[in-house]
Amino acid sequence: MRVAVVGATGAVGSTILGVMRERSFAADEIVPFASERSAGRTIAYSERPAGASVRSPGDTDLTVVSLSEDSIQGFDLALFSAGSAISAEWAPRFVEAGAVVVDNSSQWRMSDDVPLVVAEVNPDALREHRGIVANPNCTTMQTVMVLGPILQSVGIERVIMSSYQAVSGTGQRAVDELHRQAEAVIEAHELPAPAVYPHQIAFNVLPQVESFKDGDDYTTEERKCMFEMRKILGRSDVGVSATCARVPVYTGHSVSANVQTREPLSPDECRALLAKAPGVVVVDDPANAIYPTAIDAAGRDDVLVGRIRRDPSHERCLNLWIVGDNLRKGAATNAVQVAELLSVRGLVPAARV
Numbered sequence: 001m002r003v004a005v006v007g008a009t010g011a012v013g014s015t016i017l018g019v020m021r022e023r024s025f026a027a028d029e030i031v032p033f034a035s036e037r038s039a040g041r042t043i044a045y046s047e048r049p050a051g052a053s054v055r056s057p058g059d060t061d062l063t064v065v066s067l068s069e070d071s072i073q074g075f076d077l078a079l080f081s082a083g084s085a086i087s088a089e090w091a092p093r094f095v096e097a098g099a100v101v102v103d104n105s106s107q108w109r110m111s112d113d114v115p116l117v118v119a120e121v122n123p124d125a126l127r128e129h130r131g132i133v134a135n136p137n138c139t140t141m142q143t144v145m146v147l148g149p150i151l152q153s154v155g156i157e158r159v160i161m162s163s164y165q166a167v168s169g170t171g172q173r174a175v176d177e178l179h180r181q182a183e184a185v186i187e188a189h190e191l192p193a194p195a196v197y198p199h200q201i202a203f204n205v206l207p208q209v210e211s212f213k214d215g216d217d218y219t220t221e222e223r224k225c226m227f228e229m230r231k232i233l234g235r236s237d238v239g240v241s242a243t244c245a246r247v248p249v250y251t252g253h254s255v256s257a258n259v260q261t262r263e264p265l266s267p268d269e270c271r272a273l274l275a276k277a278p279g280v281v282v283v284d285d286p287a288n289a290i291y292p293t294a295i296d297a298a299g300r301d302d303v304l305v306g307r308i309r310r311d312p313s314h315e316r317c318l319n320l321w322i323v324g325d326n327l328r329k330g331a332a333t334n335a336v337q338v339a340e341l342l343s344v345r346g347l348v349p350a351a352r353v
């Protein structure tokens with residue numbers, strides 16, 4: 001199997017390569033793609049955890065190539081994380097050339113004929129693919145990992161979610177911006193003008209993730225959460241209301257979710273249910289200050305859930321605190337899991353119609 005990783009030098013793409021190596025992804029050849037700026041650069045395909053920087057004897061160097069009609073030929077799978085514009089143009093071209101695309105951007109998520117898949121929640125949706133499979137938005141991904149089992153067990157009427165999202169969710173430039181601003185504040189230097197976000201992110205909280213489009217008073221991120229949640233759960237009747245905020249955390253999104261179930265579910269029953277859910281770990285002993293934090297989740301594939309408690313204002317509502325690594329389960333790990341499922345289920349090459 002030949003696999004292309006498009007956007008391989010970015011925050012998600014480099015994590016995809018790390019996760020593939022960690023999981024011993026069965027590929028005969030992996031080709032990293034990035035922009036012209038990075039073409040010719042080498043990337044160590046290493047056995048160490050994604051993000052670590054020390055070379056080991058198991059490292060292999062992969063050479064970055066740019067996208068062209070010639071360079072995209074002959075792939076079975078292409079894992080994309082180079083933004084929506086690149087996905088819009090190049091994902092169909094990879095499909096045309098015979099590959100199945102797993103796309104991390106938001107370009108194809110809303111399309112009716114593109115399955116939006118969380119490996120543990122709706123893997124059977126992969127059967128419907130026509131060449132492109134979409135990976136959900138990171139905030140939606142970690143929330144759905146917890147809501148999926150609750151929906152299956154007692155049904156869900158409504159979810160009110162607020163997110164506290166890390167800067168790596170915006171990509172490497174945002175990580176650098178937080179770093180530079182934090183350094184300037186601590187060293188009492190003049191702050192560089194914000195370039196990635198509309199305001200200073202260091203030591204601040206911004207109630208805006210992505211942009212406000214066409215006079216909408218919800219951001220594009222909030223709209224994605226509301227739409228994608230229903231699509232993955234396969235339930236258009238579940239009400240979802242989202243507020244997304246950006247916080248000065250490098251990695252790990254946190255979500256406060258208020259979940260109104262159809263049937264009663266006590267906090268203890270919810271803990272027992274989620275303890276059995278694949279990919280979810282219950283961390284919930286608040287009296288001893290044990291609950292999930294972004295730092296606990298960073299570098300892990302599991303979604304962590306805690307602070308599970310009854311909402312005193314409604315007998316069928318629970319409050320939960322859900323934390324996940326936006327680069328791993330929120331993007332790279334799920335993309336690699338989807339690629340593995342496609343391969344194991346015989347869904348590569350594309351099931352064209």
Ligand SMILES: NC(=O)c1ccc[n+]([C@@H]2O[C@H](COP(=O)([O-])OP(=O)(O)OC[C@H]3O[C@@H](n4cnc5c(N)ncnc54)[C@H](OP(=O)(O)O)[C@@H]3O)[C@@H](O)[C@H]2O)c1
Pocket residue numbers: 006007008009010011012013033034035036037038039066067080081082083084086104105106136137138168169170171172173326327330331
């Ligand atoms: N970060 C997250 O937590 C997260 C989570 C879920 C989904 N996503 C989505 O994943 C995508 C990538 O996000 P990211 O955070 O990894 O961004 P990023 O760090 O900015 O990386 C962008 C990647 O795209 C490449 N690229 C840019 N222009 C290109 C071109 N013309 N041809 C080929 N490659 C090109 C870049 O290559 P160069 O290095 O050469 O510029 C880089 O490898 C976005 O659609 C994002 O919405 C991100």
